[in-house]
Amino acid sequence: MNLKSIAKMDLGRLILALTIASVLVSLANALHASYQVQRQQLIDAELKSNHAYAAKMAASTDDFFDEVMQQLGYAAQIIGTDFDNPRFLAAESERLFLQTDSFNSIAIIDSHNQVLASSPQSLKLVGRQLNTPGPVEANARRKPVISQPFLSAVGNLLVFISQPVVDAQGNYLGAVAGTIYLKHENFLSRLLASHYSQDGTYLYVVDQQRRLIYHPDNERVGTAVKGNAAIEEVIDGISGRMQVVNSQGIAMLAGYATIPATGWGVVSQRPLQATLAALDALMLRVLLASLPLALASLLFIWWCACRIARPLQQLASGARAMDDPATAEEIQRVKSWYYESAELKKAMLLGIGLLQKNITRLRQDAHTDPLTGLGNRRALEQTLQSWEREQTPFTVMSVDVDFFKRVNDTHGHHVGDGVLRQLAQHIRECAREDDVFCRVGGEEFLVLLPRTGPQVALRVAERLRQQVERADMSPVPGVTVSIGIAHWPGRGAKMAEVLQRADEMLYQAKREGRNRIEVDALAAPSES
Numbered sequence: 001m002n003l004k005s006i007a008k009m010d011l012g013r014l015i016l017a018l019t020i021a022s023v024l025v026s027l028a029n030a031l032h033a034s035y036q037v038q039r040q041q042l043i044d045a046e047l048k049s050n051h052a053y054a055a056k057m058a059a060s061t062d063d064f065f066d067e068v069m070q071q072l073g074y075a076a077q078i079i080g081t082d083f084d085n086p087r088f089l090a091a092e093s094e095r096l097f098l099q100t101d102s103f104n105s106i107a108i109i110d111s112h113n114q115v116l117a118s119s120p121q122s123l124k125l126v127g128r129q130l131n132t133p134g135p136v137e138a139n140a141r142r143k144p145v146i147s148q149p150f151l152s153a154v155g156n157l158l159v160f161i162s163q164p165v166v167d168a169q170g171n172y173l174g175a176v177a178g179t180i181y182l183k184h185e186n187f188l189s190r191l192l193a194s195h196y197s198q199d200g201t202y203l204y205v206v207d208q209q210r211r212l213i214y215h216p217d218n219e220r221v222g223t224a225v226k227g228n229a230a231i232e233e234v235i236d237g238i239s240g241r242m243q244v245v246n247s248q249g250i251a252m253l254a255g256y257a258t259i260p261a262t263g264w265g266v267v268s269q270r271p272l273q274a275t276l277a278a279l280d281a282l283m284l285r286v287l288l289a290s291l292p293l294a295l296a297s298l299l300f301i302w303w304c305a306c307r308i309a310r311p312l313q314q315l316a317s318g319a320r321a322m323d324d325p326a327t328a329e330e331i332q333r334v335k336s337w338y339y340e341s342a343e344l345k346k347a348m349l350l351g352i353g354l355l356q357k358n359i360t361r362l363r364q365d366a367h368t369d370p371l372t373g374l375g376n377r378r379a380l381e382q383t384l385q386s387w388e389r390e391q392t393p394f395t396v397m398s399v400d401v402d403f404f405k406r407v408n409d410t411h412g413h414h415v416g417d418g419v420l421r422q423l424a425q426h427i428r429e430c431a432r433e434d435d436v437f438c439r440v441g442g443e444e445f446l447v448l449l450p451r452t453g454p455q456v457a458l459r460v461a462e463r464l465r466q467q468v469e470r471a472d473m474s475p476v477p478g479v480t481v482s483i484g485i486a487h488w489p490g491r492g493a494k495m496a497e498v499l500q501r502a503d504e505m506l507y508q509a510k511r512e513g514r515n516r517i518e519v520d521a522l523a524a525p526s527e528s
C-alpha cells in the first residue's frame with residue numbers, strides 16, 4: 001500500500017488500520033516482553049538447577065572416593081600384617097572385591113609392581129608385573145593415590161585407586177588397589193547416570209586433561225573435549241554456570257563443579273531448546289487464547305469507526321451539492337453525535353445558507369433590469385422557453401414611451417430614468433400576479449399575460465395607457481405610451497414571431513398618432 005492509497009483511504013478504514021497496527025504492535029510487544037522475561041527466568045532457573053546438581057554430584061563422587069579410600073585403607077592395614085602369605089592376600093583380595101561393589105577389580109602389588117593377588121581370578125594377573133601408570137604411580141608416591149585414567153594391562157580404560165601397605169614397623173611393602181573400568185558399568189557410572197533424563201539433560205565428568213571420565217554416550221569416554229568454556233573453568237577448580245555450545249554445536253545451559261579428591265569436573269547440562277520448548281508452546285497458547293477477544297475488539301472498533309466516519313461521509317456528500325436547495329435539509333438530517341462533526345455540520349449549514357442567499361441574489365441580478373427592477377431580456381427568454389415547453393398560451397403587450405428622446409433632451413437623462421421607473425411601477429399596478437413584465441430596450445417594455453386572450457389584454461393595455469396619461473410625472477408633462485398587442489399561438493404563428501408581431505403593432509400605433517393601442521389582426525379572438 002503506497003502513500004497515495006493511504007491518503008485516499010476513508011476514515012473508517014484508516015481508524016481500523018491504525019487500530020490493527022496498534023493492537024498488533026502492543027500484542028507483539030507484550031508477548032515479546034513477557035517471552036523475554038520468562039525466557040531469562042527459565043534460563044536462570046535451569047542454570048541454577050544444573051549448577052546445584054553438578055555440585056551435588058561432585059560432592060557425592062567425592063564422598064564415594066572418600067569411602068573407597070577408607071575401604072582400601074582398612075584392607076591395607078590388614079594386608080600389612082601378613083603380606084608374605086599368598087593365600088591370605090588372595091582371600092583378602094576376594095573379600096574386598098565381593099564385600100563392596102565399588103570396584104571392577106582388586107589388585108595387591110608389591111613395591112616392584114608385581115601382582116601378588118587379584119580379583120576376579122579371571123583376570124589372571126597374579127605374578128605379572130604391571131608397568132602401567134596406576135601401579136607405577138602408587139609405588140612411586142607411596143601414598144593414597146587416585147590415578148588419572150589409563151589403559152590397563154588387559155586393555156581396560158580404568159582409574160587405579162590405591163592405598164600403600166606397610167608392615168608393623170612402617171616399612172613400605174606395596175599397595176592394595178581397586179580399579180574402576182570407565183567403559184564398563186561401575187559404581188561411579190551408576191551414581192552419575194541416576195540424573196540422566198529424557199528431556200535432554202545429561203551429566204558428564206572430565207579429568208584434568210579434559211578427557212571424558214563419564215559420559216552417557218559410552219563411546220565418548222576417554223576422548224578429549226576442546227573449546228568448551230565450562231570445562232576450562234571446572235578443571236581450574238572453579239564451579240559455576242554458563243551457556244555453552246557443545247561439540248555438536250547445540251546451545252546448552254551448563255552448571256559445573258569440581259570433585260576435590262581428583263580435580264575432575266562434573267558438568268550437568270540441558271539443551272537451551274529443550275528448556276524453552278514449554279515456553280514456546282505457552283506463548284502459542286497465549287496467542288491463540290487472545291485471538292477471539294482481539295477479533296471481537298476489532299469488530300467493535302470497526303463498528304465504532306463506521307459510526308465515527310458516517311456523519312463525515314454524509315456531510316461530504318452534502319458538500320458536493322451545496323448549490324442544491326435540498327442539500328440543507330439533507331445535512332440537517334445528518335446525526336452529528338460527536339463534537340467535531342456537530343461543529344462541521346453547523347459550519348456547513350451556515351455556509352449553505354450564505355451560498356443559497358448569494359445564488360438567489362445573483363440569479364435575481366442576472367434576470368433583473370437594474371433601473372426599473374423589472375425582468376430583463378434573459379428573464380423574458382426564460383419565461384418564453386418555459387411557456388413554449390408547457391404550451392402555455394399568452395398575449396404580449398409591447399409598451400413604448402412616446403417621444404421619450406424629447407424627455408431626455410429637454411429634462412436630462414436623469415429625469416428620463418425617473419419616467420422609466422414610474423412607468424415600470426404603473427405596469428406592475430396594472431398587471432396580475434402571474435403576469436411577467438420586462439424592460440427589453442431603452443424605453444421599451446414587454447408585458448406577458450399567460451392564458452390571456454387579446455381582448456382581455458386590450459383592456460389591461462387600455463387601463464395602463466389611461467393610467468400613464470393621467471399620471472403626474474413632473475417635471476415631465478403629458479407622458480403617454482403606445483402599445484402593440486399580439487397573441488400566441490395565434491394562427492400558426494411561431495413563438496419567435498409573436499414578439500415581432502407585437503413590435504409591429506407598436507410601430508403601427510406610433511404611426512397612427514401614438515398614445516394608442518394596436519392589436520394584431522392575426523391574434524385569435526378567443527377569450528380566457
Ligand SMILES: Nc1nc2c(ncn2[C@@H]2O[C@H](COP(=O)(O)OP(=O)(O)OP(=O)(O)O)[C@@H](O)[C@H]2O)c(=O)[nH]1
Nearest residue numbers: 401402403404405406408413414416417442443510
Ligand atoms: N433616460 C434614459 N433614456 C434612454 C434609456 N434608454 C434609451 N433612452 C433614450 O430613449 C430614446 C428613445 O428615442 P427614440 O427611439 O428615438 O424614440 P422616441 O423619442 O421615444 O420617439 P417615439 O418612440 O417614436 O415616440 C433615446 O433618446 C434614448 O437615448 C435609458 O435607460 N434612460
